[in-house]
Amino acid sequence: MKTIQQTLNAPDSLLLTLIKSLTSLSSAKVIVLYMMLLLGFTLSLVGQSEFSLTLNDAWQALISPDSGSIKQQVILSLRMPRSLIACLIGLNLGVAGVLMQGLTRNPLASPTLFAINSGAACLMALSSIGVAFISAFPIEVVTFIGAALGGFLVFFLGGGLSSHHNPLRLILAGIAINALLTSLTRAALIISDDKAHTLLHWLSGSLSEADWQNWLQLWPVSLVALLIALSTSRGLNLNALGEQTASSLGMNVNALRIRVCLAVLLLTAISVTIAGPIVFVGLIAPHLARSLFGNNHYMLIPASGLLGAALVCWADLLSRFIVPPAETPVGIITALIGTPFFIYLVLKEEKQ
Amino acid sequence: MRFSVIYKLLFLFSFSLFSSQSFALKIDHDAGSIEFDSTPQRVVVLAFSFVDALAIAGVSPVGIADDGDKNRVIKRVRDNIEDWQSVGSRYQPSLEAIAALKPDLIIADSGRHHSIYQDLTRIAPTLMLKSRGVTYQENLLIIEKIALAVDKQSRVEKRLIEHKKRMLDFKNKLSNKGSFQFAVTSEKGMWLHSPYSYAGSVIEELALTSPLPSSNKQVYLQSSFEQLLSLNPDWLFVGQYSDHSVLDKWQKSPLWKMLTISKSQQVVSVSANVWSLASGLLAAEQIAEQLTQAVKK
Amino acid sequence: MTRFQKSLSGGGLLLVILAVYSLLNGAHHLSVNTVVSTLFYAGDQDFIVNHYRLPRLFIAILVGMGLAISGVLTQAIIRNPLASPDLMGISGGAGLAACTVLLTQPDINPAWLPVIALLGGFTAAFLIYWLNSRHQPSPARLALLGIAISAFLSSCINFLLVLYPIEVNSAMIWLTGSLWGRNWDYIWPLLPWLLTLVPFSYYLAWRLDLFALGDETASALGVDTKRLQIMALLSAVALASVSVAVCGTIGFVGLLAPHLARLLVGSQHKLMLPVAALIGALLVLSADTLARNLAPPLELPAGVLTAILGAPYFVFLLHRYKGW
Numbered sequence: 022m023k024t025i026q027q028t029l030n031a032p033d034s035l036l037l038t039l040i041k042s043l044t045s046l047s048s049a050k051v052i053v054l055y056m057m058l059l060l061g062f063t064l065s066l067v068g069q070s071e072f073s074l075t076l077n078d079a080w081q082a083l084i085s086p087d088s089g090s091i092k093q094q095v096i097l098s099l100r101m102p103r104s105l106i107a108c109l110i111g112l113n114l115g116v117a118g119v120l121m122q123g124l125t126r127n128p129l130a131s132p133t134l135f136a137i138n139s140g141a142a143c144l145m146a147l148s149s150i151g152v153a154f155i156s157a158f159p160i161e162v163v164t165f166i167g168a169a170l171g172g173f174l175v176f177f178l179g180g181g182l183s184s185h186h187n188p189l190r191l192i193l194a195g196i197a198i199n200a201l202l203t204s205l206t207r208a209a210l211i212i213s214d215d216k217a218h219t220l221l222h223w224l225s226g227s228l229s230e231a232d233w234q235n236w237l238q239l240w241p242v243s244l245v246a247l248l249i250a251l252s253t254s255r256g257l258n259l260n261a262l263g264e265q266t267a268s269s270l271g272m273n274v275n276a277l278r279i280r281v282c283l284a285v286l287l288l289t290a291i292s293v294t295i296a297g298p299i300v301f302v303g304l305i306a307p308h309l310a311r312s313l314f315g316n317n318h319y320m321l322i323p324a325s326g327l328l329g330a331a332l333v334c335w336a337d338l339l340s341r342f343i344v345p346p347a348e349t350p351v352g353i354i355t356a357l358i359g360t361p362f363f364i365y366l367v368l369k370e371e372k373q
Numbered sequence: 374m375r376f377s378v379i380y381k382l383l384f385l386f387s388f389s390l391f392s393s394q395s396f397a398l399k400i401d402h403d404a405g406s407i408e409f410d411s412t413p414q415r416v417v418v419l420a421f422s423f424v425d426a427l428a429i430a431g432v433s434p435v436g437i438a439d440d441g442d443k444n445r446v447i448k449r450v451r452d453n454i455e456d457w458q459s460v461g462s463r464y465q466p467s468l469e470a471i472a473a474l475k476p477d478l479i480i481a482d483s484g485r486h487h488s489i490y491q492d493l494t495r496i497a498p499t500l501m502l503k504s505r506g507v508t509y510q511e512n513l514l515i516i517e518k519i520a521l522a523v524d525k526q527s528r529v530e531k532r533l534i535e536h537k538k539r540m541l542d543f544k545n546k547l548s549n550k551g552s553f554q555f556a557v558t559s560e561k562g563m564w565l566h567s568p569y570s571y572a573g574s575v576i577e578e579l580a581l582t583s584p585l586p587s588s589n590k591q592v593y594l595q596s597s598f599e600q601l602l603s604l605n606p607d608w609l610f611v612g613q614y615s616d617h618s619v620l621d622k623w624q625k626s627p628l629w630k631m632l633t634i635s636k637s638q639q640v641v642s643v644s645a646n647v648w649s650l651a652s653g654l655l656a657a658e659q660i661a662e663q664l665t666q667a668v669k670k
Numbered sequence: 671m672t673r674f675q676k677s678l679s680g681g682g683l684l685l686v687i688l689a690v691y692s693l694l695n696g697a698h699h700l701s702v703n704t705v706v707s708t709l710f711y712a713g714d715q716d717f718i719v720n721h722y723r724l725p726r727l728f729i730a731i732l733v734g735m736g737l738a739i740s741g742v743l744t745q746a747i748i749r750n751p752l753a754s755p756d757l758m759g760i761s762g763g764a765g766l767a768a769c770t771v772l773l774t775q776p777d778i779n780p781a782w783l784p785v786i787a788l789l790g791g792f793t794a795a796f797l798i799y800w801l802n803s804r805h806q807p808s809p810a811r812l813a814l815l816g817i818a819i820s821a822f823l824s825s826c827i828n829f830l831l832v833l834y835p836i837e838v839n840s841a842m843i844w845l846t847g848s849l850w851g852r853n854w855d856y857i858w859p860l861l862p863w864l865l866t867l868v869p870f871s872y873y874l875a876w877r878l879d880l881f882a883l884g885d886e887t888a889s890a891l892g893v894d895t896k897r898l899q900i901m902a903l904l905s906a907v908a909l910a911s912v913s914v915a916v917c918g919t920i921g922f923v924g925l926l927a928p929h930l931a932r933l934l935v936g937s938q939h940k941l942m943l944p945v946a947a948l949i950g951a952l953l954v955l956s957a958d959t960l961a962r963n964l965a966p967p968l969e970l971p972a973g974v975l976t977a978i979l980g981a982p983y984f985v986f987l988l989h990r991y992k993g994w
Binding site: 095159 | 564591593598604626
């Protein structure tokens with residue numbers, strides 16, 4: 022009842038939504054979360070380097086940058102964008118996961134299932150072996166198109182637009198499209214021969230080439246998409262009550278669907294374009310957020326974003342320590358952490 | 374190193390056999406041995422480094438697993454052999470295409486093709502030798518073995534002596550010029566070829582130092598900009614797999630100026646086909662030439 | 671003619687046509703006369719016909735049958751139309767085990783691969799079975815578990831490949847599934863398994879029909895459900911793992927063939943099993959024939975083609991199915 026009250030009284034203007042979201046995150050749990058994120062961020066600025074960076078270097082680089090010092094330059098022009106991008110991508114994926122789960126009312130929906138990752142990977146691999154018209158575009162455009170294509174295919178073929186859509190059908194369509202795209206990607210890898218290992222690194226999700234230019238591509242798109250995402254909070258809260266209840270309370274379900282899909286697509290496509298497929302974050306973060314902060318989307322969306330950011334940040338840090346000096350793609354780390362958690366989740370959900 | 378000793382022994386062994394029996398020649402290879410009654414005339418090869426060896430021996434293969442693209446065989450090798458038929462890709466060469474050519478000798482890569490060795494021997498006597506991941510020293514022994522199989526030892530011996538002289542020449546010109554590194558780049562990263570790779574072992578042969586730590590055992594090493602900064606090689610030779618690469622991005626960074634290679638234009642763009650794919654003797658000479666040319670400038 | 675007879679004879683005819691086509695065509699086209707005389711008297715084209723196309727033809731049929739029957743059994747036991755060896759991670763487990771060995775011990779005798787693949791497959795299968803028997807998740811959940819486990823296994827493989835960059839291509843070929851270079855030697859590890867397990871699964875057929883009615887009904891009708899589950903699961907895993915060991919992880923066959931068979935002849939296992947096996951054989955054979963003939967002399971991995979053939983069809987099935 023409380024949720025319904027909250028939802029009905031909720032303000033609809035974007036500015037107020039934003040304020041409400043930000044102020045709702047002020048409990049002790051949130052502070053711990055921020056601390057985790059901050060700690061991960063700071064450590065990833067200086068962790069595992071050939072230059073033995075210290076926290077002091079990072080501090081100096083921030084307050085009085087010295088362009089002659091190689092350590093400070095490494096922090097400012099390599100580590101800083103990488104850590105920022107890790108956080109923002111984590112944020113994007115966390116938010117995208119919440120939106121998907123909220124819309125489909127399926128707690129197991131995630132960007133991976135929607136073939137967004139494998140779509141991007143597939144087109145990227147095809148373009149790098151020189152498949153005619155694809156390789157003419159810049160790589161960022163290609164991956165973006167791939168992500169969008171994969172997502173749309175699953176959504177349409179899975180009956181996402183039909184009035185009584187079935188989660189099972191969506192999952193099946195996801196499985197089929199994913200398998201198809203993955204095998205095409207593998208074929209491309211086989212044909213690419215001596216380039217294969219260079220491709221594979223990106224295909225596993227890697228932040229090692231993230232730089233300021235990527236940051237400039239990432240943040241505007243993310244900002245727009247995150248604002249759209251926040252604006253759907255009220256709709257998602259209503260949607261949680263069931264489609265019929267929602268529409269009887271005056272909500273336009275189709276408009277909500279379109280907004281959510283747009284936001285999810287932008288968030289995940291831009292992330293996968295820059296870092297490759299980082300799997301399971303969009304699945305884990307929302308669940309953790311839900312168990313910590315409940316089901317109110319005003320709270321859930323930002324919280325899941327923060328959790329996602331912390332997760333990717335720490336995974337990226339960890340990825341540098343596994344087989345130094347080589348880096349392990351961060352997507353592999355998230356998958357290794359994510360799977361046991363996911364299995365636990367599926368079984369727990371089932372019991373309830 | 375362990376392998377090269379074995380190869381040497383095998384080579385000596387096969388040589389001694391050859392001198393005692395002049396007609397039935399027996400050659401040992403990675404998956405067994407073959408006996409020759411006559412000199413093979415129609416040779417099919419399934420890896421690029423063997424094409425290089427045949428070009429030296431003056432034998433034109435009738436079929437090459439060239440991935441359907443004749444330009445993957447480097448120009449210096451192409452100029453020395455006649456036209457050939459493609460037998461498919463190196464990863465899955467078409468056995469029917471090979472059989473249709475009716476070869477009397479097949480030279481296959483023991484790394485890639487060991488699973489089809491039985492089939493290949495049904496088509497023709499097959500030499501299994503190392504090509505994928507071969508190093509310069511290992512390859513020299515393999516060249517001699519191929520020469521023996523196609524009965525061109527004297528010609529190849531002569532060429533090898535000439536080759537060693539050339540390499541020595543290059544070595545003298547290149548001495549004390551700092552550390553040298555070869556890498557391939559794509560849009561998504563840079564991979565350093567260590568002394569365990571072919572290009573790396575040629576660089577090592579020319580007594581040039583590698584900036585990589587000696588503890589490294591990997592063949593290819595993914596390198597971020599930060600790692601490149603810390604290795605800071607004096608010369609960087611880059612084979613590009615795509616028109617745009619991470620290098621373009623890195624060159625715009627303020628950190629680029631802190632690299633030795635930025636100061637004196639010591640980044641040299643080279644062909645990945647020659648440096649990474651070909652892994653033969655002619656390729657090694659081309660590598661050495663390009664190294665010397667770059668340093669002379 | 672009943673639907674069963676029609677499907678069986680139609681499929682059989684198609685299989686014969688495909689088989690003849692695949693014997694005649696490839697990187698090197700042969701005439702009917704040449705092929706027939708080579709089959710009986712060997713001769714010039716002995717290798718191409720008798721040692722290359724013919725064993726591949728048989729292996730494609732056997733592997734297709736194995737994967738399809740394995741799919742039927744898994745779906746029956748888990749009572750889940752989405753279960754299939756490749757989606758449940760059984761193929762993935764076999765793949766990871768074999769890949770680990772291929773990458774870390776490249777000199778290993780290939781004869782060990784089936785054994786290792788079998789071990790990997792069994793491990794993954796028992797994990798799934800254990801989760802399923804303890805918690806009995808709904809079909810959709812179980813499918814998701816399968817995806818998660820497959821994703822986990824392929825991440826492990828990716829990690830291995832990052833450590834061993836030089837082997838990426840061979841591992842990829844293996845993971846995608848290919849019949850390239852498979853000769854008579856590969857039939858011997860396959861044949862005994864299939865010869866025993868195919869009749870055995872047919873023997874299980876009517877029990878599986880009863881099992882589909884639910885645990886209680888089945889036990890009341892005299893079926894030892896626990897034993898049946900274990901026997902069928904063991905056969906399914908063995909069939910899938912042996913197929914994977916011979917050709918790598920060829921996807922979609924285990925999922926698609928049973929569905930298609932059910933569409934044609936209904937869900938009675940006695941009728942469905944042979945039809946599914948036939949469809950599996952057709953699928954793998956057509957994929958392999960295409961793989962050799964699309965761009966000769968280049969060979970493509972057959973697994974890519976089963977996916978290209980299978981995925982659209984599967985989506986079509988989804989679209990037609992009205993039981994949501």
